[in-house]
Amino acid sequence: MPTAVSQPRTLYDKIWDDHVVHQQEDGTALLYIDRHLVHEVTSPQAFEGLRTAGRAVRRPDCTLATVDHNVPTFSRKNFKSVTDFIKEPDSRAQCEALEDNVKEFGLTYFGMTDRRQGIVHIIGPEQGFTLPGITCVCGDSHTSTHGAFGSLAFGIGTSQVEHVLATQTLLQKKGMNMLINIEGTLVPGVNSKDVILHVIGVIGTAGGTGSVIEYAGSVVRAWTMEERMSVCNMSIEAGARAGMVAPDEITFAYLKGRPLAPKGEEWDQAVEYWKTLRTDEGAKFDIEVHIKAEDISPSVTWGTSPQDVVSITGKVPDPALESDPIKRGAMEHALEYMGLEANTPMESITVDKVFIGSCTNGRIGDLRSAANIVLSFPPGSRIPDHVQAMIVPGSGLVKQQAEAEGLDAVFKRAGFEWREAGCSMCLGMNPDQLKPKERCASTSNRNFEGRQGAGGRTHLMSPAMAAAAAMTGHLTDVRKHLLGEGEAGDAAAQKAQIKVTSAFDYLTDEVLPPPKPQGYAGAADETDLPANAAAGSSAIKFTVLRGIAAPLSIPNVDTDMIIPKQFLKTLKRTGLGNALFWTLRRVPGTEEATDFILNKPPYDKAKIMVCTGENFGCGSSREHAAWSLLDFGIAAVIAPSFGEIFKTNSMQNGLLPVVLPQSECQKLYEDATNGLDLEVDLDKLEVRRFNGEPSIPFEVEPFRRHCLLNGLDDIGLTMQKDDFIVDFEQKRSDLWPWLDGFGYKKGGGRIDAKEVKKKATKMDW
Structure with a gap:
């Protein structure tokens, strides 16, 4: 909630401060999430988790769902149903699952017969679902798109999708502030896509790791909202957690009159607040990059x-x-x-x-x-x-x-x-x-x-x-x-x-009165949880891990490399071990094995991976990358740095990412190459070697270490703070009433929520 702060703050600082529900001593914050977008690929396991635990979606009015990743793009002239139209079985299953889930949990849904269906990061802004000053998440790394409106928007993994659905919050550690300032005049033929490609070329795909980027300067201020969205969209490709642009008159003109934007007195109240969302003079950035527009050419x-x-x-x-x-x-x-x-x-x-x-x-x-x-x-x-x-x-x-x-x-x-x-x-x-x-x-x-x-x-x-x-x-x-x-x-x-026509000519679907938010459906059923999980939790304990380590010397190991997209079409979290590094382990177009390290004994039984290249796990928010490593048998990855979302997804699943300097990774790489075991001890925070050399210490965030050592589940921990969440929601409604409640009448529409089934369904975790 807004507080009187004398120290100059950045745009990121302000939105973060406004959304902290509860702060822990180690800096981990419980952050309230204003807007949640859902699609068919990263949500099935999240809804199944709710169903198994007997939980409802806490804020259906803050959630919007659509299908986009799997849907065919050829003519829908003869469309009758998803079942008949989508021929590929796994794609069809994910789309059918989403249709079932939105009905059961009572969510607004733009289906394939709804003219508003589209890519989540296009329909959110288009409908006015995306607004300045909000926190916005989706199980998709390019959620950073929405930061163009002066919001804090970032991608999350499936476990966090479930966390937001159940609690409307996330446990987060604040990142660094990074400024990319672009001044000057772009030459004709150069647009925002060229600019962001140029920026990534300058700072690299790990240049923004651990940071939230604010884009500023005369070039950015002159852009349309669409151009700003393109740049913020690709912030994740620069390694950043999110990208942002301070809202201004261009932002307000884009939003005014959109279906889910505030109206009347609430519009005036909202704009007054939105105008405060700019970096204060004198605010400090941890990293600053200054780029001359004249240096950029079509890229x-x-x-x-x-x-x-x-x-x-x-x-x-x-x-x-x-x-x-x-x-x-x-x-x-x-x-x-x-x-x-x-x-x-x-x-x-x-x-x-x-x-x-x-x-x-x-x-x-x-x-x-x-x-x-x-x-x-x-x-x-x-x-x-x-x-x-x-x-x-x-x-x-x-x-x-x-x-x-x-x-x-x-x-x-x-x-x-x-x-x-x-x-x-x-x-x-x-x-x-x-x-x-x-x-x-x-x-x-x-x-x-x-x-x-x-x-x-x-x-x-x-x-x-x-x-x-x-x-x-x-x-x-x-x-x-x-x-x-x-x-x-x-x-x-x-x-x-x-x-040229106006987008507002097509935003004519009727909006219904706000639906009432739902509460929780019931307590978790612990009968189907893993044997090594803590009571009341589905999380896996991690203490000491010893075994063969697989050496890898590749920078920017992306999530598409870890597990290709064809293996994302699953409704489960298991059975993905064979898909791990598929394109490196198989001759293209065949089932024939290559000489990739994980195909060779003893590394085909590896429990640890040592990578000398930076930025392991960059790219997509797909939690499947962590699932595939675990399913193969690898429970710890050692590297100089990690993609932000991958790191979080790993922690959520009991996979330990160990950050060490490249020189230390090189030593462990040589041990692994020689076929020596390594031992990762989370309790003592050290990697032990078995060649007479000393152990190598490492660090892990205290809260995450505590959760891993004790097998604690984020959702269970968060629900213990429900009083804080309820109190925050009341203050939020008083300050920003335009963020509460919405529904749609036409097309897929909002389906009034039914009582969530409390029968625990068996699922492979």
Whole structure:
């Protein structure tokens, strides 16, 4: 709650302080969550956990659900039901499970017959569900998108999804403040996607680890909300927990009149509060990065990490010039995977497919930008025969607006496929995938190996750049195809055919009176909990672990590498051990084993993994990465640093992430290479070696150590503080009444909650 604080504070500080329900001595805070978005991939196990424990969703009015990751994007003209429409069994099962869960737990749901269905990070802002000053979470790493509104928004794992559903809170440790200030004037042809790719190229995919980034400067202030969302969206690719932009008049104009935004006197009250959400003069940042806009050109990735980025006028880097052996090895591997040679001009690289969409670039402004590039070519121009290009709007309302403006006709005349809303080829959990060695110009957010399809090769870029690549058949400097103001000729006349409409013309679905929040459904049934869990808890105890350690020398081990997306289509938390490092353990397209370390005795029985590369577990919020390691038998990972969400997910499941300096990791790597056991002792906080060398000490947050040693469950601990939560909710309603209650009438709509079944259903934990 707002308090009188004399010390200058950052935007992050203010929102954090306003949402602390209870503070522990070690700094761990119980943080209240204002908005929770739910989709089909990371929620089944969370709802099953509620069902097994006999718990209800605490605040249905603060939760919004949709399907997006698994849904096919081809025509729904003959759609009758999810069961009939989605052919892939595991995808269908997850979508059916979400439909069942929203009915049972009484949640607002945008299903496949609802025109408002779309990607969670597009429909939240579109509906006014996302507001300044809030905390917002989702079981998806790109929840950072919502920070563009001056909110604290971050991705969480499935265990935390369950925690928020049950308690509307999360246990969090505050991160560092990081400022990225962008001043100057962007050259024509450079947009926000180019800016964030440039930023990641400068600071690296671990540059923001442990931090929340605030984007500021004249460039950011001049951007539209859509441009700000694209930048905040990819904060996670820079290793940050979240990205934020202070709200201003551009923010307020975007929100006013949206279905779930405050109205009347509450609007005035909200704006008065929102105007206080800016970093105070004199506030200190832990890290500051200053970038000149004039240094940024249209950018494109060349490798398998978002930090592998160069100007479109540049060349593929040469690994031979890299002095760090780990980085050099990673570059060589990336070039081999991408099928590229060092010093190749980027504009000479041909493409097979083009994807314009995703939560990064699937909004109306992105589609307009791409259409304008298509219209800059002579009338009748079409994409080359060897190119397949698809446009996937981020929501049903974006699709409807684009069609009203004639954008779909522009694309279809040029040979693009016009699709229905969904995540599509961003991660390829649906039928939209690359084939092995196919090269894609993509507006998505990740170019990890296999991200868009096993063996697929992804180059990240802006919508305008992707459209130019589609029309030319190769990576192209978009600045060659910009339409100037007042330009004569057929192209300018054709451009004029686009009729710009207002998004508010399509936000016409009726909002119902606020539903009443539900309480808890009952106490946990302990009959199905693990034998080594503490009483009343589902958590696993961790004390001492000894065993074979598997050595790994790869930087930026991402979650797509740990477990590819095809294995996320599960309703369980177990059975994923065989999927661990699948693309490294199998010859592409076969079941044949490679010589990867985990395939070799004795490492196929490893209990510990030692990685010398930084940023282990970067990327997605998929808790499946931790589940697959545990299911394989690995219960501790030692590395110089970890992705923030992966680290939290590991702790939630009894998997211990041990952070050690790279020099110490190298010593343990050599022990592991020699086949020696290691012993990780959480009680004494040391890694013991069995070659006569001294033990190596490590540190773990005291609260997390306490929970792991005693097998304590976060939800159970939080429920002991229910009085604090109730008190906070009362004050919250008094201060910010516009955050309470909503419902919808049409489409999937809100289904009034039924009493939650208290029968404990057996589930593999």
